[in-house]
Amino acid sequence: MHPITITGNAMAQTVDDIADHMGLSVTTIRLVLLGKARQYRISRATETRVRDYIDEHGYQINHTARSLRLKRTDTLALILPRLSNHYFAYLAELLECRCREAGLQLMVACCDDSEANQQALIDNFQQRNVDGLFLVPANAKLAAKLFDNRLVLLDRDFGMSEYPVVVSDNERAGFELGQKLISFCRQSGRDPSILLLAGNPFMPSIDARTEGIKRAVKEAGVPRKNLHVQQAPRNGFSDGKNAMHRYLRAGQNLPSVLVSSSIPVFEGALAALRAEQRGYSCEQVLATFDDNTMLDFLPNPVCSMRQDCPHMIDLAFAEMQGLMTGHATIGRHISPLTLVARNM
Amino acid sequence: MHPITITGNAMAQTVDDIADHMGLSVTTIRLVLLGKARQYRISRATETRVRDYIDEHGYQINHTARSLRLKRTDTLALILPRLSNHYFAYLAELLECRCREAGLQLMVACCDDSEANQQALIDNFQQRNVDGLFLVPANAKLAAKLFDNRLVLLDRDFGMSEYPVVVSDNERAGFELGQKLISFCRQSGRDPSILLLAGNPFMPSIDARTEGIKRAVKEAGVPRKNLHVQQAPRNGFSDGKNAMHRYLRAGQNLPSVLVSSSIPVFEGALAALRAEQRGYSCEQVLATFDDNTMLDFLPNPVCSMRQDCPHMIDLAFAEMQGLMTGHATIGRHISPLTLVARNM
DNA sequence: ATGAAAGCGCTAACAA
DNA sequence: TTGTTAGCGCTTTCAT
Numbered sequence: 001m002h003p004i005t006i007t008g009n010a011m012a013q014t015v016d017d018i019a020d021h022m023g024l025s026v027t028t029i030r031l032v033l034l035g036k037a038r039q040y041r042i043s044r045a046t047e048t049r050v051r052d053y054i055d056e057h058g059y060q061i062n063h064t065a066r067s068l069r070l071k072r073t074d075t076l077a078l079i080l081p082r083l084s085n086h087y088f089a090y091l092a093e094l095l096e097c098r099c100r101e102a103g104l105q106l107m108v109a110c111c112d113d114s115e116a117n118q119q120a121l122i123d124n125f126q127q128r129n130v131d132g133l134f135l136v137p138a139n140a141k142l143a144a145k146l147f148d149n150r151l152v153l154l155d156r157d158f159g160m161s162e163y164p165v166v167v168s169d170n171e172r173a174g175f176e177l178g179q180k181l182i183s184f185c186r187q188s189g190r191d192p193s194i195l196l197l198a199g200n201p202f203m204p205s206i207d208a209r210t211e212g213i214k215r216a217v218k219e220a221g222v223p224r225k226n227l228h229v230q231q232a233p234r235n236g237f238s239d240g241k242n243a244m245h246r247y248l249r250a251g252q253n254l255p256s257v258l259v260s261s262s263i264p265v266f267e268g269a270l271a272a273l274r275a276e277q278r279g280y281s282c283e284q285v286l287a288t289f290d291d292n293t294m295l296d297f298l299p300n301p302v303c304s305m306r307q308d309c310p311h312m313i314d315l316a317f318a319e320m321q322g323l324m325t326g327h328a329t330i331g332r333h334i335s336p337l338t339l340v341a342r343n344m
Numbered sequence: 345m346h347p348i349t350i351t352g353n354a355m356a357q358t359v360d361d362i363a364d365h366m367g368l369s370v371t372t373i374r375l376v377l378l379g380k381a382r383q384y385r386i387s388r389a390t391e392t393r394v395r396d397y398i399d400e401h402g403y404q405i406n407h408t409a410r411s412l413r414l415k416r417t418d419t420l421a422l423i424l425p426r427l428s429n430h431y432f433a434y435l436a437e438l439l440e441c442r443c444r445e446a447g448l449q450l451m452v453a454c455c456d457d458s459e460a461n462q463q464a465l466i467d468n469f470q471q472r473n474v475d476g477l478f479l480v481p482a483n484a485k486l487a488a489k490l491f492d493n494r495l496v497l498l499d500r501d502f503g504m505s506e507y508p509v510v511v512s513d514n515e516r517a518g519f520e521l522g523q524k525l526i527s528f529c530r531q532s533g534r535d536p537s538i539l540l541l542a543g544n545p546f547m548p549s550i551d552a553r554t555e556g557i558k559r560a561v562k563e564a565g566v567p568r569k570n571l572h573v574q575q576a577p578r579n580g581f582s583d584g585k586n587a588m589h590r591y592l593r594a595g596q597n598l599p600s601v602l603v604s605s606s607i608p609v610f611e612g613a614l615a616a617l618r619a620e621q622r623g624y625s626c627e628q629v630l631a632t633f634d635d636n637t638m639l640d641f642l643p644n645p646v647c648s649m650r651q652d653c654p655h656m657i658d659l660a661f662a663e664m665q666g667l668m669t670g671h672a673t674i675g676r677h678i679s680p681l682t683l684v685a686r687n688m
Numbered sequence: 689a690t691g692a693a694a695g696c697g698c699t700a701a702c703a704a
Numbered sequence: 705t706t707g708t709t710a711g712c713g714c715t716t717t718c719a720t
Contacts, residue, residue: 015697068412089427105468106453296615368690370714387690409715
């Protein structure tokens with residue numbers, strides 16, 4: 001007995017079921033399903049009969065069975081630190097959409113920058129036979145030949161890998177940001193001095209940003225002692241907050257510019273500043289990497305470096321397509337950032 | 345415990361391969377793989393031999409084959425409007441994590457509130473045999489019996505469904521927010537008047553927020569004309585911006601309080617205000633649904649209603665587990681919000 | 689204590 | 705024009 005079903009809601013009917021019920025063979029059914037009926041000269045009558053039957057009873061292919069047979073799941077995966085960070089969430093949204101347009105489905109998972117979580121997820125995705133993996137790596141160590149080499153690294157370049165990688169040009173961004181801040185100080189009659197709240201220094205992107213700023217300071221002839229780097233262990237809100245508190249409690253005065261290596265650190269730093277009620281005027285120059293609409297709300301001069309997420313995803317996806325079709329153009333892509341200045 | 349992970353790149357080995365290579369049967373291999381060796385009195389020697397072989401050569405189960413056999417994919421799906429909205433991204437992060445803890449993998453997809461996209465995604469996930477679906481519905485129409493009824497609705501209650509649903513108590517939140525704003529006005533000697541920038545009115549959550557505010561206005565004895573509702577078609581940045589521009593260009597003065605129905609609308613509205621350089625002082629009372637750290641940065645009195653995402657995800661996941669184990673407690677869950685007041 | 693075999697639903701190669 | 709069959713790798717049931 002076959003229950004009457006509504007389109008889009010068919011109780012898993014198989015091609016065999018349909019063939020049996022219609023007294024035809026699976027091949028016949030499949031050919032009209034694939035639209036190859038004409039090509040293989042299936043009779044007009046049969047085709048119509050099959051069409052009607054399917055229109056009425058519905059049919060949804062069993063993708064699991066297809067995958068097993070074809071050794072291909074039409075599924076890609078993305079592992080990133082967290083989705084609650086807008087930058088990563090935006091990357092995920094863009095990539096998921098891009099994949100879907102290409103008939104692939106994306107699985108997104110968060111590893112919270114934990115090496116163990118990352119490894120567990122990699123294993124999991126291997127077992128699930130995903131066709132390829134996009135990875136924001138939590139660390140430098142990565143086995144070779146994973147996913148039959150269909151692996152694209154994103155956002156962080158640990159420099160060790162035989163995998164293609166797409167990152168922002170963080171060193172240059174740091175340099176340009178530093179330049180802009182220093183020149184703004186000079187134009188507005190302030191002595192250029194910078195406090196940099198730097199997140200996890202083992203992250204290549206964070207480190208590059210720091211280095212870029214250092215270079216700007218050096219090339220602009222600002223005394224090195226005018227750049228204070230307050231180091232935080234990671235890149236979160238609490239890291240920024242704690243780092244700022246430490247700085248303030250060391251009794252130091254606020255420099256003319258406050259820069260942070262990413263948005264969560266920035267938010268934490270401002271929270272600490274507000275809590276201490278000290279020296280946080282509308283004149284204080286602020287800067288951060290990554291951008292956010294909410295920065296518009298600050299009365300201060302604010303400068304941020306925006307990463308080009310759509311561009312990065314385009315590059316990463318193209319790289320993956322290359323790997324999947326064999327035209328491997330294994331490459332290192334470096335995407336430029338854009339400086340966004342507010343109230344300055 | 346038996347480590348089944350591999351280091352390096354063992355080319356997908358099957359249980360059959362291993363059995364062949366070792367001159368044993370698949371059953372034997374499987375029994376030690378499952379840790380049932382003792383139980384089924386497999387000889388100590390055989391067990392060790394198998395263990396060693398696997399430790400050396402590695403083995404990753406083929407999840408696709410397993411799924412086909414068991415008619416179960418250990419995969420759940422989540423369809424939501426977009427990930428670039430922090431609220432949805434946070435929900436996704438929490439849910440993905442929760443699922444993973446339970447040995448399930450989550451597939452996240454964005455439908456951009458398009459009915460067509462949503463339907464395509466539902467079909468796709470059906471074909472992929474996901475065990476259950478979490479859905480932030482884009483519209484009221486939904487086929488019955490989807491996913492063998494393992495469907496949990498999130499964030500929006502269209503009120504028509506036979507599926508369990510988890511939402512925030514938006515009407516009450518609107519009411520409490522309205523109360524707070526009105527009493528603050530009265531305390532600080534302002535005449536209570538409210539401009540509400542309301543997003544897509546066909547979204548139950550948005551509508552409930554509006555209704556809550558209306559009720560507060562009414563019960564507080566504020567003249568109805570002191571509540572101006574500026575309607576926007578959707579819930580995005582541009583919607584807020586356009587709505588605010590329309591309001592200002594109609595030549596109206598800013599009321600004592602400006603409320604928006606969600607964060608993107610709020611951001612858009614503030615952008616418009618800043619663009620028009622008009623009447624936007626630090627005294628202007630602001631309010632919005634949903635919360636965001638960046639609201640801390642505003643010098644104004646700001647009030648927001650924070651949804652309890654962890655709680656909502658707990659409820660939704662528990663509901664899904666109920667559906668999957670047959671203890672269906674089909675229910676409607678309404679999660680309370682928290683008022684967050686800044687500078688007031 | 690271990691082995692053999694059926695079958696999940698699909699695709700592709702080969703028959704008729 | 706249409707039909708038959710052999711797997712994909714796993715789990716389960718039934719035989720040794």
